[in-house]
Amino acid sequence: DADVTQTPRNRITKTGKRIMLECSQTKGHDRMYWYRQDPGLGLRLIYYSFDVKDINKGEISDGYSVSRQAQAKFSLSLESAIPNQTALYFCATEKQGISYNEQFFGPGTRLTVL
């Protein structure tokens, strides 16, 4: 079984719809992250969390919200989806430590907003 899972894997939605992307992990890591990846722009950080109920904005948080109610789960919401939120979304986890450790990514969610 995968250590970091994301649901759904693919989603097509319409402008104005609310959508939630889920991330679950079995690695026992405290830190979790949401990124989006666009062609030519690379991976950009949306939100991150270092513990349950700890929420921090990343580089591009506008239009998104997150929830961390349990260590193993970190959900990303688009309250009112717009076409420029069409992208590949990745969740990642990292073990808490003094220095930076490896981040483990989920398989990604491909979101299309029409």
Place this chain on the structure above:
Amino acid sequence: RKEVEQDPGPFNVPEGATVAFNCTYSNSASQSFFWYRQDCRKEPKLLMSVYSSGNEDGRFTAQLNRASQYISLLIRDSKLSDSATYLCVVVNQAGTALIFGKGTTLSVSS
């Protein structure tokens, strides 16, 4: 200057070739550096960390030049399976998250 810059490529090389990727970063206070690999439509995975003294893992060698704020990745004896996008990664200025370069695409052909 963007936080992390890479030559996007693509680099098209034959099997057995040696290829080098370069990356520059803007935050002189950065302490941690990495190379990640991403296959087409897949998630990024850690290839190797980059240490101040330079480090090697099989055919892969990473170098760090703090004075020039420059990171490199050398791949020797390229294999078809090395075809992927290589992401240069630096810890952000606040020390709280990773900043990814846009990636350099490598295509190895037979």
